[in-house]
Amino acid sequence: MRTVPVFDARRQLGNIGKELIKAIDKVMSGGRFILGENVLEFEEKFASYLGVKYAVGVASGTDALSLSLTAAGVSSGDEVIMPANSYPTAFSVTTIGAIPKLVDVNPETFNIDPDKIEKAISGKTKAIIAVHLYGQAADLNKIAPHALKHGLKIIEDCAQAHGAQIRFGHNGWRRTGTVGDAGCYSFYPTKNLSCLGDGGMVVTNNTDIYRKVRLLRMYGEEKRYKSTVLGRNSRLDELQAAVLLVKLKYLNRWNERRREIASLYKVKIQNAKLNKRIVVPGEAEYARHVYHLYAVRSKKRDKLKSYLERKGIGTGIHYPKPIHLQPSFKYLGYKKGDFPESERACLEELSLPCFPELTDGEVEYVCSEINKFFPEGKSND
Ligand SMILES: Cc1ncc(COP(=O)(O)O)c(C=O)c1O
Incomplete structure (x- = not known):
């Protein structure tokens, strides 16, 4: 019987396998596996691809979201607005002790319904996560005014939207992740841009968020063995960054x-x-x-x-x-x-x-x- 898989990573790996093996080999012979030249280069190239100032490689999409929320000032007990259908997003909120405040979705786009956001906002609300589900941007044109009115941060969940674009205000077309306070990517193996395991990225134009995420991803260290904030270990590794550098071209x-x-x-x-x-x-x-x-x-x-x-x-x-x-x-x-x-x-x-x-x-x-x-x-x- 004829079969058609819903997804097959091996077909992509077959096409670019030689290039990937060469890149992996290079990392192995270089002997550096954490926060080396590949991560740095991928951060620069991904930021430039999106048209954003900064990018910080982290361990997963979930971490990209939770570290961005923390860097944006969200902490335990704060409420975070997000769509009720985006199952993987919710764990990034609960991980930091914040409370997901759910909002229904637009039936045509499956993305958050901006008209229902206002009712969900309370004195405890600190941020809105705009999830760009299935590869299509949520309508930030209608979400942003709520954030502006109530002084909320906008965190974009771009885990399913690598390379997607949005026409935002009078600024024309922009890549998702570059409109809000931070954009969060996952490189889970099924994604449009994926690595060979887990990986993630925070992108932002905000220097303060950038600095904080960099600290938080590695023990809160300002420099080696000097920890100024309580961070954790959430790093994109060199092998995954080398793979992502190959794939970004495609x-x-x-x-x-x-x-x-x-x-x-x-x-x-x-x-x-x-x-x-x-x-x-x-x-x-x-x-x-x-x-x-x-x-x-x-x-x-x-x-x-x-x-x-x-x-x-x-x-x-x-x-x-x-x-x-x-x-x-x-x-x-x-x-x-x-x-x-x-x-x-x-x-x-x-x-x-x-x-x-x-x-x-x-x-x-x-x-x-x-x-x-x-x-x-x-x-x-
Ligand atoms: C919309 C969305 N948000 C967040 C995540 C979490 O990403 P990760 O699996 O890399 O932690 C995913 C991944 O499945 C996702 O699809």
Whole structure:
């Protein structure tokens, strides 16, 4: 039977394997593995790619977020506004003892609904995390005025949005991560820009945040063995930075291919769309989407997922449960029904295979099976 994986890292590694091995070899023969020339060079190149002053390599996307929050002045007991569906983001808030203050999402973009932010702000609120979910920017044009009005920091969660762009105010197009007080990246192996393990990056134009994150990522050390603030160990390592330096050169090309795949899906998923039983992702007028995930929605999601599985097609669900319905977040005191759009998204979202090495033939096969599942003119309710 034909199979199409939802993601396959090995295909990318096959294409650039020799370059990667050369880079890894160089690090091994150099003998320096922590905070050496590769991390420094990658920080510089990534900052320049994004068009931002500073970048600091850290151990993961979660750490990038929690260190940025701390550097921005958020501490234990403070409230942080974030979307109710972005499951991985929440742990960066709880890790520092802060409280996630959840807000429902816009059903078209799956990103935080800016019109619902005001109601969630209290005297304890210190920051808003704008998550750019699935590769499309949250609408910072509508989020920023709330932050300005209440003196809140904006931390951008760009873990799924490497290279994505936003048209912000009169400043034109900018890369995500460069608009708020800090931008936070993950280089987890499935990401648009990924390493061979865990890794992350904080980017910022704010010199104070930059200095603090640098201190916090290594024991709070101003210089070796002189610790001035209580930091921790959260460093991007040399091997991962060397891998990322190789891959950064391909990021734009890979994102273009993701956009091509998205266009193909949009054109080819016909029957189902006509019957309005599957909704394909759109691109907001202020955003340039990089399709980290190709997230469709359908009321028949679970049946469609099983059908595709039987046809050898892998899919994902991001995410099956909103944060407030996870047992570990019960203490926040929310209940079912509090965030209806996030809850509905969790029941309807399905991520189709979408990665640069996917062939047109594979995308067409996925589409033809979706069209068979939703035969034209008929309802399979
Ligand atoms: C939106 C979002 N935020 C944060 C994270 C956390 O990143 P990491 O897994 O590198 O800690 C992820 C990664 O899964 C993510 O997708």
